[in-house]
Amino acid sequence: MPDELIIEIGPGHGALTLDLANRARRLTAVELDTELARRLRRLVPANVDVVQADFLRVDLVKTAAALRRGSNRQAAPLRVAGNLPYVVSAPILLRLLRGAAAAGIRDAVVMLQREVAERVVAESGTRAYGPLAIMTALHADARRVLDVPPGAFRPVPKVQSAVVSIRFRAPIRAPADQAVFESLVRRLFTRRRKQLVNALAAVAPDREVDPLAVCRAAGLPPTRRPGTLDLSELIDLADVLAGIAR
Secondary structure (H helix, E strand, O other): OOEEEEEEEEEOOOOHHHHHHHHOOOOEEOOHHHHHHHHHHHHHOOOOEEEOOOOOHOOOHHHHHHHHHHHHOOOOOOEEEEEEEEHHHHHHHHHHHHHHHOEEEEEEEEEEEEEHHHHOOOOOOOOOHHHHHHHHHEEEEEEEEEEOOOHHOOOOOOOOEEEEEEEEEEEOOOOOOOOHHHHHHHHHHHOOOOOHHHHHHHOOOOOOOOOOHHHHHHHOOOOOHHHHHHHHHHHHHHHHHHHHHO
């Protein structure tokens, strides 16, 4: 760990930051709150850079490059850690999933509201399964490693929490058109309990698309429900639609 580089999201008062700083070569802590960032700068050692910014607007590639320049170790592992702000944890995760490869981020260990953690690791056919689980499965391997009771926090929150470990990787199989894939998944899962042929009729990008023909071309029974489709089947469906759109 002493050779590792870390991006921390939402350091707050710095309880985790100081511990990480003792273990890593360099750390960049991204804090939205101006006052918290100012206080944190007075507490951290020299190997920590506190950036006052909205993580959703941070350029991951530039941040990673700056960390590596500061460490003089271009091949050093780059990791992400943080107790993610619960109200924006899903957008933050999606940003990491889409940008980790370009930034050279190896993995992330993050604390989430338990319901969000369940959505990250959910399998097809389960109630929590949806776009977040699908995007995670496309870009990473994830597992829920620890449940954290409300009593572990001060003040005590009204929600349960969980820690999730996410190891980023290249997609085992990439969609032909990433934009078509993501759009299809988002729209299909607003109709997750409808038969696939009927859900496609509502979300297909072109009114001339024959939903039944799309199902057949993707090798999927038209009576399937979107919530039961696994990653590979969703890619099959998106690739058919991407081919029609060309």
